[in-house]
Amino acid sequence: MASHNDLGVKGETIAKEHLEKNGYEILDENWVHGKAEIDLITYLNRQIIFVEVKTRSSTAFGLPEDFVSDAKQKQMELAANEYIELMNHQGEIRFDIISVLFDKQNNHTIKHIEDAFWPEN
Template identity: 85%
Template structure:
C-alpha cells in the first residue's frame, strides 16, 4: 500500500477515535455513493454530520483542511443527499472537516472544523 494511503487510513482512525471521545456516534465509515466517498458519517445532538478527514505530514503545500476543494464539497453534498434519503433523516445536517497533522516525530495535532462548508 502506498505510504500516503497508510497515512490517510491512520488519520481517519485517529479522527474516528477523537469524535467518539466527544460523544459522536459513528454511523458509517468510507461510505460510497457513485464516485463520491464520505470518510465518516456521525450522529451527534440529533444531527447527521458528514466528515471529511484530511491528513498530512507537512504544511509545505498548505494546511490539511485547505485540500477540501469545491469539487470535493459538491461530491460530498451529492452523497449526503443520498444518505439522508436512505436513512429518512428529517433533522439537521452539517459538514465538518477533521484535519490531522503529523510532525517528524510522528506526533499529531487534530483540528476539528464544525460546519466547515455548506455546498451550494
C-alpha cells in the same frame, strides 16, 4: 499499500477516536455513492454530520483542510443527499472537516472544524 494511504488510514482512525471521545456516534465509515466517498458519517444531538478527514505530514503545500476542494464539497453534498434519503433523516445536517497533521517525530495535532462548509444548491 502506499505510505500516503497508510497515513490517510491512520488519520481517519485518529479522527474516529476523537469523535467517539466527544460523544459522536459513528454511523458509517468510507461510505460511497457514485464517485463520492464520505470518510465518516456521525450522529450527535439529532444531527447527522458528514466528515471529511484530511491527513498530512507537512504544511509545505498548505494546511490539510485546504485540500477540501469545491469539487470535493459538491461530491460530498450529492452523497449526503443520498444518505439522508436512504436513512429518511428529517433533522439537521452539517459538514465538518477534521485535519490531522503529523510532524517529523510522528506526533500529531488534530483540528476539528465544525460546520466547515455548506455546499451551494
